[in-house]
Amino acid sequence: MKMDFKGMGRRSFMAMTAIAAAATMLGTAVSAQAATIEEIKSKGTITFGIVTDQPPFSFINGSGQNEGYDIDLSKLMAKELGVEAAYVPITSANRIPQLLTGKVDMLICVLGIYPDRAKVVQYVAPYASISASIYGPKGITKIEELSGHSIAVEKGSSMDKSVTEAAPKDADIRRYDDASSAVQALLSGQVEYLGSYSHQFVGVEKAAPGKFVSNIVLKTEYLGIAVAPDSKELGEWAGDFMSRHEKDGTLTEIYKKAFGTEFPKVPASMEGITFTKK
Template identity: 75%
Template sequence: MRNLQKLGRRSFLAATLALSASIAWSAGVRHANAATVDEIKQKGTITFGIVTDQPPFSFINANGENEGYDIDITKLMAKELGVKVAYVPITSANRIPQLLTGKVDMLICVMGVYPDRAKVVQYVAPYASINAAIYGPKDSPLSKVEELSGHSIAVEKGSSMDKAVSDAAPKDANVQKFDDASSAVQALLSGQVEYLGSYSHQFGGVEKAAPGKYAQKIVLSTEYEGIAVSPQSKELGEWAGQFWDKIKKDGTLDKLYQDHFGTKFPDMPATMDGITFTAK
């Protein structure tokens, strides 16, 4: 993870995140949704920012319903609060502005945990870990980032992978940026690009569409994904941290992770440089 953090992310995210925060706060934006636990209970709904195309985290099933690990967590939280759950589909580019302007109460959306983001959001806890990697044809000899020279790579625009690949790849590599993860995957499958910068949990979709054709070529690092609230929602963040500690202790989280990833909840860092969590 430290390697990925060092791939020039500060210069990429610091300005955009600071700008988002400045716009939201200096303009005195009033949260459209509840920011405190009592307000959420009075309203009767808690709203989450989620992705819809990243199984097993969050996706739309055959019945047109939201499903996945992230969704199960949101439902547990809503049940604990005694309220209904609502969802707002987000992208890597708009998720933090959606949170800071009150369009959502909380983000559970496969968002990486990094110090620069921690300056503008409050992380509750790391809730999953994934490998950031380069995928390509199974018979490709690619084994080092330097060998991407002159080759095309698809990434999701605005994601951690976007900056990781853009900074790590040679200057003459053709990094093509797509609006969402699904479009980046389709670019690989259709032959529009030669390689894909993506995460381990997303490769299942590639393998399903083209069995045996593609493989992981280079592992860039391990990334931790975090649950986040607005810094203005301090009470909600503290509540979410206590809730997280509870489901870790009583075994609920182990079962949930086993159901979706086939293993118990992995060890996660209790602290990280430049980052604080509301969970213990």
């Protein structure tokens, strides 16, 4: 399989991914001390790691302000704590280090829920679900038909992992630094296909109505809110926040504003995952 990294094949790439994951796990031992709720209230802000290019989850609007489902959810959290919400833009590559080194207090950033990731972060609860698919021109319906074709993915993302594992060995997987760049690669004709999520395809459809379709659905993925492993107090508070507002309908109200649908059915438990939400 052709890779962005010179001389690196599929097995080498997966090995490097495993090494990077192990290094991240080791990093938890030297991570910054997580802020307590009292400290957050004392400084007057809670800092969230967010994406800025994935509407309707989180994006920069025409006025240059953060907007979206993640933003509305985080603002409500901040309001209940009696503090201001501060934001740090993150990428798939740096979101975990930003959390573990105390640069952010919480991640609300389209973060997939996986057992291996649960070893290095503390998940609060699932807060959304998305479909992971291969998008492109009509015609291909099976993953093996992507043999010899180019596919854009966001480097280091769960989509990168899914496409790498599923695609034929001679597929040309091209990795881009962020989701927007991967989308633009499809729209500009640099690649034939895009490995992406259902919410990201909304932008593709707006830019090129009817030109591309969901060829292959790889899986349904649940997204979670996360805190650092030593943020026990904040994690439990956030778990209670999610539980209360799922019951009183607030989550549906916020979700419907962004997506136009009811808050999705999300699992109360997942194998290999511990949530702080009860």
